Amino acid sequence: MDKVAMLSEILAQDPVNAFARYGLAMEYAGRGEVEAALAEFSRLLADHPDYSAGYFMAAQTLAKAGRNEEAKTHLTEGIASARRAGNQHAQHEMQAMLDELELAD
Numbered sequence: 001m002d003k004v005a006m007l008s009e010i011l012a013q014d015p016v017n018a019f020a021r022y023g024l025a026m027e028y029a030g031r032g033e034v035e036a037a038l039a040e041f042s043r044l045l046a047d048h049p050d051y052s053a054g055y056f057m058a059a060q061t062l063a064k065a066g067r068n069e070e071a072k073t074h075l076t077e078g079i080a081s082a083r084r085a086g087n088q089h090a091q092h093e094m095q096a097m098l099d100e101l102e103l104a105d
Contacts (some may be wrong), residue, residue, distance in 0.1 A: 009062045013033045018048045025054070037061050045077075052082040052090040059097060068101050075101070 007024040010017055025040035039094035041058035044051055055078025075098040082091035 007100050016047045018044060018051055021047070022054060022057075026057060027105065029057065034061060034065045044076045050081045052078055052085060052094075054078075055081055056090060056094050056097070059094070063097075063101065068104065072098060072101050 003069045004024065004027050007020050007070065009105070010020040011024065014020070014070075021044040025037050025044060028040060029035035037074055038058060038061060041054050041061070045058070048054070055074050057077065059071040060073040062068070062074060075094045078094045079091055079098070082094060
């Protein structure tokens with residue numbers, strides 16, 4: 001069974017499983033399936049709005065696809081999420097990426 005099938009099976013039984021949802025999004029991103037990855041990141045963040053890594057990896061997926069404005073939006077939301085959660089490491093990583101994207105414009 002491949003990872004997508006395995007994670008989909010987990011999510012069929014537990015649709016709000018953050019770890020499985022994030023894993024599925026990452027698997028799609030790794031395969032270059034941008035829209036599928038973004039759909040999973042969106043669902044993850046709807047169910048778990050303070051899952052900081054979801055914002056960061058969604059932004060990276062968008063940036064790789066050349067969708068920098070959307071990436072910046074995710075980073076801005078992610079920075080706010082990381083701040084709420086007290087996750088300074090994630091906050092700094094996302095701020096650094098946001099700064100890079102803004103310099104590229």
